[in-house]
Amino acid sequence: MKLYMFEHCSLCFRVRMVAALKGLHMREVVVLDDDTETMVDLVGRRVIPIFVKDDGEAMLESMDMVDHIDGIGEPMLVGPERAEVSRLADAILSKSPPLTMGRYPLLNLPEFATVAALDHYVVRKSKVYGDFVELRAQTRRQIAELLPSLEALDEVIESPKAINGVLSKDDVRILPLLRSAAVVKELRFPPKVRNYFETMMAMTGYDPLPVI
Numbered sequence: 614m615k616l617y618m619f620e621h622c623s624l625c626f627r628v629r630m631v632a633a634l635k636g637l638h639m640r641e642v643v644v645l646d647d648d649t650e651t652m653v654d655l656v657g658r659r660v661i662p663i664f665v666k667d668d669g670e671a672m673l674e675s676m677d678m679v680d681h682i683d684g685i686g687e688p689m690l691v692g693p694e695r696a697e698v699s700r701l702a703d704a705i706l707s708k709s710p711p712l713t714m715g716r717y718p719l720l721n722l723p724e725f726a727t728v729a730a731l732d733h734y735v736v737r738k739s740k741v742y743g744d745f746v747e748l749r750a751q752t753r754r755q756i757a758e759l760l761p762s763l764e765a766l767d768e769v770i771e772s773p774k775a776i777n778g779v780l781s782k783d784d785v786r787i788l789p790l791l792r793s794a795a796v797v798k799e800l801r802f803p804p805k806v807r808n809y810f811e812t813m814m815a816m817t818g819y820d821p822l823p824v825i
């Protein structure tokens with residue numbers, strides 16, 4: 614199994630966390646942000662994550678990758694799923710990018726290991742989110758807009774080891790989004806969210822992303 618990924622990519626972390634929690638070895642290949650050629654050679658277009666199965670078949674949907682990995686041996690994601698958690702994941706996802714996109718290029722991540730790759734990212738994301746310095750200058754407002762969703766999440770966490778008490782796809786929806794949001798130094802997670810985030814990250818064995 615091989616995953617073509619960016620370190621900052623939350624969809625990639627869905628796949629990585631499930632392989633890690635299941636104790637399965639998956640080769641991780643970090644693609645430079647400007648290396649569109651590698652993606653096109655693999656699947657005909659620019660997209661991340663790309664998962665390549667042992668038989669060479671490529672998969673393009675992160676939740677399909679999660680299902681595939683969870684289906685190896687005894688399934689692990691057997692807990693209930695809640696529509697409320699899914700809604701909160703959508704809410705967090707809608708408020709986080711202005712906080713995270715302008716910070717990723719400051720974290721020395723491997724997908725930005727060359728200046729060309731770094732600038733490729735900054736140019737393409739600035740077209741969507743605007744100037745990164747101006748974006749980061751709005752941090753206080755952006756945090757105020759995100760916090761209500763994190764406070765609502767705090768209310769629904771049943772266990773620090775599984776959002777619904779038993780590991781489920783809701784954990785796959787939520788943990789990668791918290792990993793991304795946690796790059797924001799000024800952002801304080803509510804207590805149960807913080808405990809859940811730290812406990813789950815320790816379970817995966819991955820360090821959180823750097824903070825700035």
Ligand SMILES: N[C@@H](CCC(=O)N[C@@H](CS)C(=O)NCC(=O)O)C(=O)O
Nearest residue numbers: 622624659660661662673674675676
């Ligand atoms: N439905 C796909 C979506 C994949 C996706 O949208 N990936 C984005 C975010 S990493 C992407 O490839 N963007 C192009 C880029 O980063 O250049 C999944 O869940 O895996």
